[in-house]
Amino acid sequence: MTSVPAVASTVGRTALSIDVEDWFHTANMASVVRRQDWDACQLRVERNTMRMLEILDENDARGTFFVLGWIAEKRPQLVRAIAAAGHEVASHGYGHELVNSLSPSAFRADVVRSKQHLEELIGKRVRGYRAPSFSITDWAIPILQESGFDYDSSLFPTVGHDRYGKLTGIDAGKPIALLRDGFYEVCISSIPVGKRGIPWGGGCYFRLIPYSLWLHGMRTILRSGNPYVFYFHPWEIDAGQPRVPELKASYTFRQRVNLRRSEERFAALVGAFKWSPLCDLLDAWTKARETSQRRSTASVLPRSANVSP
Numbered sequence: 242m243t244s245v246p247a248v249a250s251t252v253g254r255t256a257l258s259i260d261v262e263d264w265f266h267t268a269n270m271a272s273v274v275r276r277q278d279w280d281a282c283q284l285r286v287e288r289n290t291m292r293m294l295e296i297l298d299e300n301d302a303r304g305t306f307f308v309l310g311w312i313a314e315k316r317p318q319l320v321r322a323i324a325a326a327g328h329e330v331a332s333h334g335y336g337h338e339l340v341n342s343l344s345p346s347a348f349r350a351d352v353v354r355s356k357q358h359l360e361e362l363i364g365k366r367v368r369g370y371r372a373p374s375f376s377i378t379d380w381a382i383p384i385l386q387e388s389g390f391d392y393d394s395s396l397f398p399t400v401g402h403d404r405y406g407k408l409t410g411i412d413a414g415k416p417i418a419l420l421r422d423g424f425y426e427v428c429i430s431s432i433p434v435g436k437r438g439i440p441w442g443g444g445c446y447f448r449l450i451p452y453s454l455w456l457h458g459m460r461t462i463l464r465s466g467n468p469y470v471f472y473f474h475p476w477e478i479d480a481g482q483p484r485v486p487e488l489k490a491s492y493t494f495r496q497r498v499n500l501r502r503s504e505e506r507f508a509a510l511v512g513a514f515k516w517s518p519l520c521d522l523l524d525a526w527t528k529a530r531e532t533s534q535r536r537s538t539a540s541v542l543p544r545s546a547n548v549s550p
Contacts, residue, residue, distance in 0.1 A: 254468040254525070255459075256427075257297075257304030257516040258331075258394065260371060261290055261312055261319075264476040264483065266337045268374045268404055269492040273485050276336070279311070283483060287319050289475035290478055296325050296508045302516040305330050307371040307394075310335030310355030317362050324363040329518035331369035332356050332390075336367055339376040340395075341406060347383050356388060368520055371395050371472075375429070377406040386424040392523055397429040399440040416467045417526050425527070427519050428469045443472040448499040452506055456513070467524055471510070478504035496505075499502070 263286040274282065288464075290306075297304060306323045308330060313320050324330050337356040340348060352370060360369050367389040372381070373440045377395035385393055397405050398415075411418050411426060418426045431438030441458045458530045462469050476482055480500040488496070499506075 243429070253463050254507050254522055255463075255514040255516050256468060256470045256519050257302060257520060258371070258470065258472045258519055258524040259290070259293060259304055259510070260472060260474050261286065261306050261308040261323075261336060262333060262373075262474060262476070263312065264479065264496075266309060266311070267474075267476070267496060268337075268339065269496045270485065270488065272489075272492075273487045284315065285479055286475050287316050289479045290319055291322070292478060292504070293473075293475060293507075294322065294328075296504075296511055297325065300508075300512045300516075302511050303518050303521075304516055305329040305331050305369060305394075305518040307331045307333040307369070308355075308359060309333045309337055310351075310358055311337070313355070313358050313362060319361060320362045323408060324365075329369070329520045330359055330363050330367060331371065331394075331519070332359060332367050333371050334373055335376075337373045339374055339404065340372045340381050341378050345380060345384060348381055349388065349501045352385065352390075353388050355388070364512055368392060369427075372406065374404040376404055377408060379407075379409055382408070382420050382424065386421055388522065391423070392425040392427055392519070392521055394427040394429070396426055397431065397440065397442060399431050399438050408498065413491055417523065425523055427470060427523055429472055430459075430467075432458055432461060442470060444474070444477070445495050445498060447471075447473065447506070447510075448503050452509065457509075459514075468526075469514075470519065470522070470532065471516075473507060478507055 263284060265279060265282040304329050308320055320330060332352060332355045335351045356367050370385050370393050372395035375395050375397045377393060395410050396411055398411060408426060411544050416428050420426050429442035432441050441462065445457060459469055
């Protein structure tokens with residue numbers, strides 16, 4: 242496994258990602274909204290995602306949309322709209338099941354089903370994957386590569402969390418790592434503290450932390466020479482999503498904290514930086530790495546090997 246040093250082509254870059262799922266898909270809701278009841282739930286993801294697309298269009302920003310396969314089957318027109326607006330369409334799996342709760346064969350079936358359906362809708366290859374609740378694990382990586390993905394973006398190398406997964410050998414402060422030949426991990430941003438870090442990549446943390454402090458943390462990451470990778474969900478700009486009284490208090494807090502202010506805050510953040518999809522960040526990074534390797538090889542060749550006859 243190789244972490245790639247920061248290079249000029251990615252210094253200061255900000256990459257945006259949206260996990261396209263609805264309010265009842267979250268792991269917070271899993272204990273009170275059964276999977277067999279999803280079809281009866283109020284579907285709000287299309288309105289919220291279209292609003293996000295408007296915000297991005299107003300600010301000439303592009304991002305990566307990790308679309309849940311279940312959503313793609315219910316709202317194929319939404320997937321096509323994302324692609325038509327110039328954004329990268331990537332996979333969030335099919336059924337929003339934590340990776341570490343599945344067998345390898347069940348995981349393979351889940352990601353292949355989602356990938357194939359998304360590719361049929363947009364007419365191009367899907368390159369990226371993100372695990373539900375960042376629940377990635379080492380054994381999933383070869384399956385993702387064998388299934389035709391170029392990269393995973395599921396690692397959030399932060400201090401402890403009850404759902405987040407881990408990958409061997411990747412620490413905070415290493416935003417992109419080569420996991421296997423031709424396959425990369427693009428990490429969610431955090432502020433390094435030793436081998437782990439303070440979560441600074443989006444989601445509930447973005448809704449909870451004061452906006453000015455959030456910007457300060459982002460700029461700290463960018464000044465370190467690393468790119469910045471942000472994530473958010475359509476349901477996080479939806480203060481009108483149904484309340485579930487049976488949900489325990491800690492999960493209600495995670496799901497609903499500062500929802501009323503989050504659309505305004507998200508729009509401000511999109512307008513404050515120049516955003517690109519993860520595939521563009523990865524392509525710039527790998528191109529710079531290959532160039533650096535060629536130069537290193539050339540520099541150690543005998544002088545005669547570098548002179549044309």
